[in-house]
Amino acid sequence: MPLHRLRVVPADVSGANLRLTLNAPAPAPLASCTLRHPDGTDLVLGVLGASHVVSVAGFCEQVSCTEHHDGAALPDSASAPGYRMRSQTAAHDESAFRGIAADLRHRCEHETGWLGGSFPGDEAALTALCASPDGPGWHWQTWHLYPAARGGVVVHTESRWQP
Numbered sequence: 309m310p311l312h313r314l315r316v317v318p319a320d321v322s323g324a325n326l327r328l329t330l331n332a333p334a335p336a337p338l339a340s341c342t343l344r345h346p347d348g349t350d351l352v353l354g355v356l357g358a359s360h361v362v363s364v365a366g367f368c369e370q371v372s373c374t375e376h377h378d379g380a381a382l383p384d385s386a387s388a389p390g391y392r393m394r395s396q397t398a399a400h401d402e403s404a405f406r407g408i409a410a411d412l413r414h415r416c417e418h419e420t421g422w423l424g425g426s427f428p429g430d431e432a433a434l435t436a437l438c439a440s441p442d443g444p445g446w447h448w449q450t451w452h453l454y455p456a457a458r459g460g461v462v463v464h465t466e467s468r469w470q471p
Contacts, residue, residue, distance in 0.1 A: 311416035311424040312339035312355065323397050323454050323463040326359065326382040329370040330391070334363045341423045345441045349471070353437045353448070355425030360437055360450050364469055367391065371450065371465060382463070390445070393467040405432060405460040409453055412436040430455045445470035 337354025344350055354361040359372030369391075371382060386393045400408065409432035416424030421440050427433040432455045439448035445468065452463040 310339075310341075311413055311426060314338050314355070314425045314427055323452060323461045325373040326371050326452065326463055327373065328382050328386055328393070328395075329372070329374075330386075330388055331368050332370060334361050334368045334370070335372075335374070337361055339423065339425045343421060343439055345444075345446065347441075347444060349446075351439055351446050351448070353423045353439055355423060355435045355437070359452060360435055362437070362439070362448055362450075362467070364446055365471060367469055369393065369467060369469075371395075371452070371463075382465075390470045391467065393465055395463065395465045397461060397463045399456075399459065399461050401459045403459075405453070405455070405462070408451070408462055409434055409460075412451055412453070432460060442468055443470065 335356060337356055340352055340354040342350050342352050349365050351364040356372050361370045382395050384395060412434060416422045416436055422438045424434060424436040432453055434453040436451045439446055447468050450465045454461045
């Protein structure tokens with residue numbers, strides 16, 4: 309799937325402000341792609357303003373700084389019927405952060421099941437998502453990269469959904 313070079317200022321500028329919202333109406337993404345499960349269930353990956361939305365069969369996961377009534381701070385883990393998510397936030401030095409960004413950009417440009425959005429001002433300002441079928445459901449991962457003066461912060465999530 310492609311890497312989209314977005315010409316917008318990211319709306320979410322801090323990994324510390326990310327929130328998890330489940331099953332709210334999906335906002336319009338800046339870039340998206342639809343993946344088809346062999347059983348026919350479509351999953352939609354979407355890049356928001358340095359955040360993401362994933363929708364499948366009436367279920368929606370949103371990780372963003374957008375406030376929702378039922379939004380909660382991004383937890384280390386979360387679950388709902390048929391769904392579980394883990395997240396990790398890590399600060400990296402300049403070399404490691406740039407290496408992560410380069411690897412994710414390459415994967416978005418060349419590998420199946422990947423979607424990315426890069427933001428103006430810094431080639432490492434990036435949101436990347438990938439997904440693949442997982443039995444009758446889906447498994448997906450996301451990376452939100454926030455450059456800083458000496459490196460940057462990476463927020464990584466990993467989710468599974470089963471019907």
